[in-house]
Amino acid sequence: MxxxxxxxxxxxxxxxxxxxxxxxxxxxxxxxxxxxxxxxxxxxxxxxxxxxxxxxxxxxxxxxxxxxxxxxxxxxxxxxxxxxxxxxxxxxxxxxxxxxxxxxxxxxxxxxxxxxxxxxxxxxxxxxxxxAQPPTATETSRTPAQAERDLAAVGERAVRAMGGDPETGDVVQFPRGCSLSNLERGTEYTWRWSFPADADADDEPQTEADRKADLLPQDQAEARLAPVREVFLDAGLRDADPLGWDIRVVGDDWLAEGNAGVTRTSGDVMIETTCLAGGPGDEYEDDE
Missing domain, CATH: 1.10.132 (Topoisomerase I; Chain A, domain 4)
Structure with a gap:
């Protein structure tokens, strides 16, 4: 203290x-x-x-x-x-x-x-x-049956314009899933003709010399493919970068792309639609 x-x-x-x-x-x-x-x-x-x-x-x-x-x-x-x-x-x-x-x-x-x-x-x-947007007019312009039929018609005209016969070549037609402009599921259709029909089944691949010998002179190739180009242009397509094909065309309507190539012994035509509403992925009911 x-x-x-x-x-x-x-x-x-x-x-x-x-x-x-x-x-x-x-x-x-x-x-x-x-x-x-x-x-x-x-x-x-x-x-x-x-x-x-x-x-x-x-x-x-x-x-x-x-x-x-x-x-x-x-x-x-x-x-x-x-x-x-x-x-x-x-x-x-x-x-x-x-x-x-x-x-x-x-x-x-x-x-x-x-x-x-x-x-x-x-x-x-x-x-x-x-x-939320509806499909565009182009995407609904054809039903699946119409798309397959019209696509085959254009392809067959192109083959005949090349001097080929759709009945003698190998024709493959198949759908493929895709996205529409509104992100819903749609279908693209592809039609392809190739001649000879068993070209892909050949077990012996061509040598480089064989491939060069099979090529047509440029003037002959252009002469055979000029009518094919006209068929494509009449269908609403336009010329584009070939990207390895003799002819390549693209479009902004129901047809998206077409390709064609020709040699002395073979020919090839392929055409595709844009993404169309309905088809196998959408259980689309055909009104026809």
Missing amino acids: VVGNGGSMVDDVAWSPPRRRNGIWWIVASGLLLPAGWIAWLLVALAGYNGAGNSTHTLSGQTGGSIVVTVVCAGVPLTGLVLLLVQRRRDRSVTLVGPIGCAVFVVLAAVTLGYPTTRVAQSWAAEEEQR
Whole structure:
């Protein structure tokens, strides 16, 4: 005991400053969560990609998953920011270190996760708007039966224009799934004639010398293919880069592409439609 001024007695207790709280655990949690969020966001973006033609990835699923990741990664530091500021109003021992650190992580999450998530959501909205559109007039211009019939008619005219006979060659006609302009499933149709019919079954491939000997002189090839080109042009197609064919044409209507080639001993004609509504993939009911 000591006697103080005025004769009063006080306990001799050492003074210590008040304990400061800086919200370090909110900062640590936010710092650990953000990198994990980046990884989770990438996993969501890649989810469903199982290889060509076998993907279950959808923009709707990616958008939903990305929003969840972004909300969590931005929400945790935002919660810490709000709680620490409220505590600081009641208790000045709470420093600004925690709120400032949390605010930094909120901004980082918004920039690194919020912005790309917004872009994904915009893409999803655009896709949904595209899906809401009806098929175009071109895509509904022919039923499956009409497409197959008209395609074969153009192909046979091209073969005869080349000087061939559709009955003596190998004719193959098949459908193939595709996406319409509104992303619904449609069908492309292909018609192909080749002569001789057993050319692909030859077990002995031609040598380079044989292939060169089988080529027609350019003027003769052009003379034989000129009528074929006229058939294609009359069908609404236009000349394009041959890409290895003697003739290659493309179109913007129901016919998408046509090709033709000729040698001394062989001929080949192939023609394809654009993606048309209905067909095998859509259980299309033919009205004919």
